[in-house]
Amino acid sequence: MGIILATLGYPVTLIEKNRQVGGMMRSYTRDGIDCDIGIHYLGALAKGQVLRRCFDFMGVTDDIPLERMGTGGIIDRYVIRHPENGPDVFDLPEGFGAYAENLKIAFPGEAGAIDAFMTLLRRSASQLHDLTFLYDDLSTDILIDQAEPLKDVFDRLGCSRGLRAIIGVPAYWIGVPADRCPLFYHNMTLASYLFSAWRLAGSGTQMTGVFASRFQSLGGKIITGRKADHIQVKGGQVSAVRLDDGKTIPAGQIISTVHPKMLIRMLDDRTVKPSYRRRIQHLKDTPGFFCVQARVDAGRHGEIPHNLFHLDMKPGRAGINSIFIQLRRTGQPQWNRLTLIGNGRSRLWAPWSDTTSGRRGDQYLETKQREADKMIARISGALGPFKSLKLLDTYTPLTIRDWVNSPGGSAYGAMKSSDQLLSTALLNRTAINGLYLAGQSVLAPGAMGTILGSFVTAKFILGPKRFKQRVAL
Ligand SMILES: Cc1cc2nc3c(=O)[nH]c(=O)nc-3n(C[C@H](O)[C@H](O)[C@H](O)COP(=O)(O)OP(=O)(O)OC[C@H]3O[C@@H](n4cnc5c(N)ncnc54)[C@H](O)[C@@H]3O)c2cc1C
Structure with missing residues (x-):
């Protein structure tokens, strides 16, 4: 969103509560191995295809090394x-x-x-x-x-x-x-x-680093380690954002890319209609995930050039019990990285819902270990037994909740299901002048959904006519 607006000549300041920008699109490191969080693969990035046209507009295509999947016939x-x-x-x-x-x-x-x-x-x-x-x-x-x-x-x-x-x-x-x-x-x-x-040839953090550098080269300013906690509205028009250190940043236009439920908490009661507040507060969200990152012997467990989905379609079960699996090389030739993403099972983590990351205690750590062992055992039949497997990290919906402020640790934000299509439609704008929304809840999740959603928000900010003239994707 920042890159699009800066490209269009707006002076933009980005506020990020964590020490690094990038949210779920970035990666983190354990034992010197990059672990991706929210970008495992991307679609439509060949020349002329839709995400590629967005990247071209944003001026980032050449700096993000990619590997094409499916050349062996399988994505x-x-x-x-x-x-x-x-x-x-x-x-x-x-x-x-x-x-x-x-x-x-x-x-x-x-x-x-x-x-x-x-x-x-x-x-x-x-x-x-x-x-x-x-x-x-x-x-x-x-x-x-x-x-x-x-x-x-x-x-x-x-x-x-x-x-x-x-x-x-x-x-x-x-x-x-x-x-x-x-x-x-x-x-x-x-x-x-x-x-x-x-797939990203490098890490998620490399990609979000490219986004950040591009944004700054267009004049964008980045403030990290500070949480936006209040949006000031005067006479139906936004006037400033207040940060958690009390500092205010005056602004005539504010675009919130946090979950809409989190935005609504930053607004005083009288600034939005109770019906709007209720509509947002009652949105159903997509569920969270439980994820395992492990290191395995690269000689024994070679990189798999496609993704694997283990799907349990037992009749009578509500939904599919699925595990997403990637086995990828790392910067260390002796180790490959095994990533498993499965059902978040929010109820399992409910006893720790009042705790914060890093302070949940031994029982939580033991439960995470047990869940990781179960998940590894389930896929061992197909890929294992794993030689020299070392668990690098596990995360639960609570981790995601605390880390990026996603309600309940929802992975993909507000659920775009047919039963709440109307309440999730047109989330890009609000009745407050100058206040807009972007991020995965407004149009669709994923890199493509989030970026396309930002273009839709840019269209509301510019107006459709100017948007058409200035943004030719
Ligand atoms: C396990 C997993 C796997 C995924 N796999 C893929 C994939 O393979 N491909 C794909 O395209 N997508 C994937 N996704 C989805 C993708 O990661 C998300 O759709 C995308 O990251 C959403 O971007 P966002 O900017 O809307 O939200 P976020 O990434 O959550 O970013 C929001 C940012 O706002 C910050 N923030 C929150 N509150 C405040 C505040 N008050 N003040 C300041 N800053 C604040 C957060 O710290 C965060 O940096 C996956 C997601 C998950 C969880």
């Missing part, structure tokens, strides 16, 4: 426990044609439903590619059509349970149960990776 491999009328392994390749082909091999009796779904997917993909939601006034028909829950689409097309489960996986990448995921959000996520999928 994601789903390993499925309890598959229903389908395979126990499914590979998601690059390209729409290859994806349809793999679906038809996996579900040979459902070619008609697959073709019908691909037509919808291709249409969403072309809307994403053309950025119609950013540049065009979409007709209500298209909006209603695209908001249809995935479940209704599957019902209409007569898809089997097995086919739904496979096609529906990307809904979980954005934290929405597949049955309640609006078609466009699902398709936008899936399409972005089918266009092309990439």
Whole structure:
């Protein structure tokens, strides 16, 4: 958001509560090994594709080293426990044609439903590619059509349970149960990776460092280690941000990229209507994750060039119990990094909900260790047994909550499910003059969703006409 506004000539100051900028997009280091938090792969970064056009506009493309995934034919491999009328392994390749082909091999009796779904997917993909939601006034028909829950689409097309489960996986990448995921959000996520999928050749911190340097080279100012805790409003217009050290920064325009529930706490009661406050406070959020970072012997456990998803589709279970797995090289030739991301199971961590990071006590540490052991054991059947595995770190939803101020440790912010589509729509602006929102809750999560959401906010700040003239993505 800062880079976009600074590029457009605004003098911008960024306030970050942590010592380093980057939020969940950055990485941290354990035993000299970079551990990524929130960027494990990125979609649509080939020349001319949508995220690449955003990076080009931001002037960061050349400085972020990337590796293309899928050159061996696989971006994601789903390993499925309890598959229903389908395979126990499914590979998601690059390209729409290859994806349809793999679906038809996996579900040979459902070619008609697959073709019908691909037509919808291709249409969403072309809307994403053309950025119609950013540049065009979409007709209500298209909006209603695209908001249809995935479940209704599957019902209409007569898809089997097995086919739904496979096609529906990307809904979980954005934290929405597949049955309640609006078609466009699902398709936008899936399409972005089918266009092309990439990994950072360096670390998340290297990428966010590039963002920060670019922002500063455009005149942006960064204040770190200070929390914004109050937004001053005079006569319905924002006037300043107060930091936790009492200092105020005058500003005629303020863009909050924190979770909307956190923003609402920074506003005095009388500044927003009670109905708006209630709407934000009652938003349902996407769940959090439990994550394990470990070091393994690189000679024995080589880098895997694609992502692995272990999906347990036991009938009767609410949702899919999934573990996302990456095995990647590190800067140290003898060690590779094993990353496991699984269900956050918020209730398990509830006894520590009143504690803060680093001060939760031994029982919490023991519980984290036990959960990590269980997760490693679950994937050992496929990848292990692991030689010289050393646990580097684990984090829970509480870690994320305290670290980036995300309510309940939500990984992807407000849930864009079909049952709260209206209350999550148009979160970019408020009734207070000069106060806008950006960040993952406003449009969609992930690097692409967050950045595109920032462009939408820029459109509100500039007005659609000036936006069209000045921002040609
Ligand atoms: C485990 C995990 C895996 C993921 N994997 C991927 C992936 O592979 N690809 C992908 O594209 N996306 C992925 N994501 C999602 C992606 O990381 C997020 O969508 C993205 O980081 C959201 O950016 P944001 O700026 O909205 O929020 P954040 O990254 O949370 O940034 C918000 C920032 O605001 C700061 N802040 C909060 N409150 C205040 C305050 N009061 N004052 C000052 N500063 C404040 C925080 O410290 C933080 O730096 C993943 C997320 C998780 C949790």
